[in-house]
Amino acid sequence: MTSRMSVLVLGGSSDIGRAAARAFAKAGYDVGLAGRDAAALEPDAADLRARYNIEASTRTFDVLDTASFDGFVAGLPVLPDVVISIVGLLGVQQKAESDLAHATTIMRSNYEGPSLILGLFAEKFLSRGNGTVVGVSSVAGDRGRASNYVYGSAKAGFSAFLSGLRARASRGGVHVVTVKPGFVRTKMTEGMKLIGPLTVEAPVVGDAIFNAVEKKTDVVYVSGIWRLVMLIIKMLPEAVFKKLKF
Amino acid sequence: MTLVSGWGRFPVVDTEMLLPRSFEAVGEAVVAGSVARGNGRAYGDAAIGAARTIGMTAFDRVRSFDPTTGRIRLEAGVLLSDLIDTFGPRGFLPFVVPGTRFVSVGGAIAADVHGKNHHCEGGFGRYVDSILLRTGQGETIEVSREQNSDAFFATVGGMGLTGVILEATMRLRSVETGWIRERVISASDLDAAMRALEAGDSATYSVAWIDCVARGRNLGRSLIYLGEHAGRDELAEGAAVFPVGKTPGLAVPLDLPSITLNRYSIGAFNELYYRMGARRAGGDDVVSLYPYFFPLDSLSDWNRIYGRRGFLQHQCVIPEAGAREVLGDILDRVARRGDASFLAVLKKLGHGEGLLSFPLPGYTLALDFPVKGDILNFLDEIDRVVVAAGGRLYLAKDARQSRATFEAGYPALPRFKAIRKSLDPACSIRSKLSQRLFDEV
Ligand SMILES: Cc1cc2nc3c(=O)[nH]c(=O)nc-3n(C[C@H](O)[C@H](O)[C@H](O)COP(=O)(O)OP(=O)(O)OC[C@H]3O[C@@H](n4cnc5c(N)ncnc54)[C@H](O)[C@@H]3O)c2cc1C
Numbered sequence: 138m139t140s141r142m143s144v145l146v147l148g149g150s151s152d153i154g155r156a157a158a159r160a161f162a163k164a165g166y167d168v169g170l171a172g173r174d175a176a177a178l179e180p181d182a183a184d185l186r187a188r189y190n191i192e193a194s195t196r197t198f199d200v201l202d203t204a205s206f207d208g209f210v211a212g213l214p215v216l217p218d219v220v221i222s223i224v225g226l227l228g229v230q231q232k233a234e235s236d237l238a239h240a241t242t243i244m245r246s247n248y249e250g251p252s253l254i255l256g257l258f259a260e261k262f263l264s265r266g267n268g269t270v271v272g273v274s275s276v277a278g279d280r281g282r283a284s285n286y287v288y289g290s291a292k293a294g295f296s297a298f299l300s301g302l303r304a305r306a307s308r309g310g311v312h313v314v315t316v317k318p319g320f321v322r323t324k325m326t327e328g329m330k331l332i333g334p335l336t337v338e339a340p341v342v343g344d345a346i347f348n349a350v351e352k353k354t355d356v357v358y359v360s361g362i363w364r365l366v367m368l369i370i371k372m373l374p375e376a377v378f379k380k381l382k383f
Numbered sequence: 384m385t386l387v388s389g390w391g392r393f394p395v396v397d398t399e400m401l402l403p404r405s406f407e408a409v410g411e412a413v414v415a416g417s418v419a420r421g422n423g424r425a426y427g428d429a430a431i432g433a434a435r436t437i438g439m440t441a442f443d444r445v446r447s448f449d450p451t452t453g454r455i456r457l458e459a460g461v462l463l464s465d466l467i468d469t470f471g472p473r474g475f476l477p478f479v480v481p482g483t484r485f486v487s488v489g490g491a492i493a494a495d496v497h498g499k500n501h502h503c504e505g506g507f508g509r510y511v512d513s514i515l516l517r518t519g520q521g522e523t524i525e526v527s528r529e530q531n532s533d534a535f536f537a538t539v540g541g542m543g544l545t546g547v548i549l550e551a552t553m554r555l556r557s558v559e560t561g562w563i564r565e566r567v568i569s570a571s572d573l574d575a576a577m578r579a580l581e582a583g584d585s586a587t588y589s590v591a592w593i594d595c596v597a598r599g600r601n602l603g604r605s606l607i608y609l610g611e612h613a614g615r616d617e618l619a620e621g622a623a624v625f626p627v628g629k630t631p632g633l634a635v636p637l638d639l640p641s642i643t644l645n646r647y648s649i650g651a652f653n654e655l656y657y658r659m660g661a662r663r664a665g666g667d668d669v670v671s672l673y674p675y676f677f678p679l680d681s682l683s684d685w686n687r688i689y690g691r692r693g694f695l696q697h698q699c700v701i702p703e704a705g706a707r708e709v710l711g712d713i714l715d716r717v718a719r720r721g722d723a724s725f726l727a728v729l730k731k732l733g734h735g736e737g738l739l740s741f742p743l744p745g746y747t748l749a750l751d752f753p754v755k756g757d758i759l760n761f762l763d764e765i766d767r768v769v770v771a772a773g774g775r776l777y778l779a780k781d782a783r784q785s786r787a788t789f790e791a792g793y794p795a796l797p798r799f800k801a802i803r804k805s806l807d808p809a810c811s812i813r814s815k816l817s818q819r820l821f822d823e824v
């Protein structure tokens with residue numbers, strides 16, 4: 138056992154998750170990487186150990202398997218100081234419009250699962266009296282758009298959950314961070330046309346998550362320009378908004 | 384299909400661009416006419432597949448590191464900038480770094496890149512112990528000086544044409560700090576510059592920056608930068624043992640019209656630089672490794688200042704014996720033309736590591752030119768001078784040399800081709816560069 142701080146990254150296989158893990162490991166945190174395929178995470182754990190001389194481990198976690206959550210948390214060797222959920226699923230909007238099973242998976246992967254698992258960690262942190270919970274939501278949750286509202290609405294629910302959790306947990310010494318990326322160049326967005334000046338690389342989000350935890354920020358937009366962009370988009374009257382094609 | 388170019392933005396080629404995320408996916412990606420691409424810092428057409436280009440930057444993991452020996456195993460897409468930022472603070476740096484840190488390990492091996500220390504410490508390949516290679520015929524083999532050594536020496540400097548480098552084991556240098564003790568010497572002409580580089584042979588790092596507008600008796604006037612790794616006791620009070628490398632700010636936002644680089648602006652730039660350096664000349668300064676090794680990295684996308692048509696870098700090496708005359712001749716032609724860039728770098732090289740490695744004992748001169756007018760003809764003339772002197776051109780910078788120039792410069796080419804054939808009988812791995820210079824058509 139070490140006395141170092143530790144972070145648990147749910148969705149460790151994502152580019153943003155790997156970047157966040159590096160940012161924390163660089164600062165001396167021990168890291169746990171969790172995902173559906175734990176063996177596939179091992180090279181990333183080895184990378185963290187080799188680079189930063191910290192301890193890194195992997196474990197299996199499926200955000201759709203909510204029945205496993207209690208056991209997952211109880212099975213951790215130590216309760217981490219920070220837990221981050223990067224898990225998310227963009228899915229295919231057109232398909233989700235008529236395929237209810239697909240729509241359900243998107244909703245559960247972005248809202249139900251991440252909310253329940255972070256809520257559970259928050260309870261443990263509250264009884265310990267400290268800890269930080271980070272949820273990676275999206276600007277897509279700030280307003281439902283024609284092109285991705287199934288995903289967006291689930292992210293909206295997740296953002297609302299985190300907001301309420303923060304208000305409650307802050308009284309018990311537990312901090313909650315909501316991360317709202319705009320466009321990030323990752324596996325999820327590969328092949329999509331992204332707008333250059335509004336797009337960042339995954340390490341920028343990883344660093345932003347680390348800084349938000351250190352500085353106890355409540356809500357971070359990455360990049361920051363998105364706060365303004367979404368403010369304007371949120372202010373558009375519905376009559377105008379519904380005519381926009383995006 | 385995607386439009387892709389090298390750092391010089393010439394030529395621009397339509398290619399199928401893939402970004403595999405697993406070694407299996409790399410294997411599937413290698414079909415007829417493909418080549419690996421690292422971070423795209425080669426200037427010309429080396430990192431563009433004849434039909435398909437396999438981007439390797441997703442492979443950015445370190446496999447293992449032994450701090451007692453400095454030995455590291457890593458994936459080919461790891462950037463040297465990442466290695467420096469990560470292992471520098473732990474007291475380790477790459478032995479060899481080129482003039483930009485934004486190159487991948489795979490690219491650095493494939494071009495056997497040289498740094499300011501080539502004259503005494505050799506190139507990147509010298510510090511590579513073994514390479515995991517995915518060949519064109521579908522095998523994944525470990526190559527080293529002991530095992531599959533033919534393939535090893537063909538892969539180091541082989542411009543990606545022996546297969547895709549997946550991983551490598553190499554050694555890092557242990558350093559006390561991330562600072563360099565720098566000495567700047569001013570030289571009033573080419574003779575003085577070459578004498579200063581000669582005298583700088585014992586320095587770990589040396590490079591000369593030439594004012595290519597100066598003519599007549601000023602021809603070849605230069606500033607020579609010598610450097611040594613600084614010890615802890617040399618640092619200013621309170622200085623961090625390892626400086627922070629700033630992420631490049633100040634992007635060049637648009638393609639500037641190439642008029643900005645006319646001979647007056649270049650001349651003014653050079654004059655200023657020369658005077659600035661001359662003022663500092665003589666004494667020692669302790670500077671951060673970042674500006675010392677990578678002066679251009681602080682300006683991102685600086686390749687855009689040459690305008691939409693792009694630019695060419697001409698980098699030759701001339702064997703030591705005839706170097707003075709030949710370099711004088713080239714610089715004179717360049718000065719009379721008047722459109723060379725502010726960038727002219729002169730440095731001494733030693734032996735290369737691989738069969739097609741660029742370095743040979745002598746002097747290397749690198750010049751940038753915007754793509755316009757009769758520049759291609761002019762460079763062909765320069766090539767004839769280089770070939771007559773027994774010199775050669777650097778493939779990582781090249782976009783235009785002829786087969787005749789290439790074949791004259793690289794006598795180990797037949798041997799390289801034979802090894803390539805044994806690794807890849809169907810010649811699946813092909814780049815735009817290999818189509819231009821190697822392949823039977
Ligand atoms: C500003 C600047 C300064 C430079 N200074 C120097 C210098 O001082 N010394 C020097 O030697 N060079 C220098 N260079 C050139 C540069 O170091 C080389 O071109 C290097 O190869 C670039 O690495 P990359 O990762 O960008 O590779 P790319 O440009 O993407 O590819 C270069 C070559 O490597 C091959 N390659 C890349 N990755 C792999 C892989 N995984 N497996 C197999 N083949 C691969 C490609 O096929 C191609 O042939 C400089 C370049 C710039 C832009």
Ligand SMILES: NC(=O)c1ccc[n+]([C@@H]2O[C@H](COP(=O)([O-])OP(=O)(O)OC[C@H]3O[C@@H](n4cnc5c(N)ncnc54)[C@H](OP(=O)(O)O)[C@@H]3O)[C@@H](O)[C@H]2O)c1
Pocket residue numbers: 147148149150151152153154172173174198199200201223224225226227246273274275276317318319320321322323324325326
């Ligand atoms: N990229 C962007 O532009 C962008 C913008 C805004 C918000 N975001 C959000 O950022 C987060 C990371 O996205 P990314 O771009 O890095 O894309 P990504 O690579 O697709 O990341 C998604 C992550 O979620 C995991 N995941 C999906 N379903 C899971 C499940 N049932 N159980 C456990 N893990 C599951 C994936 O793991 P597997 O490897 O097992 O699939 C992966 O690690 C997501 O929440 C995304 O919504 C991204």
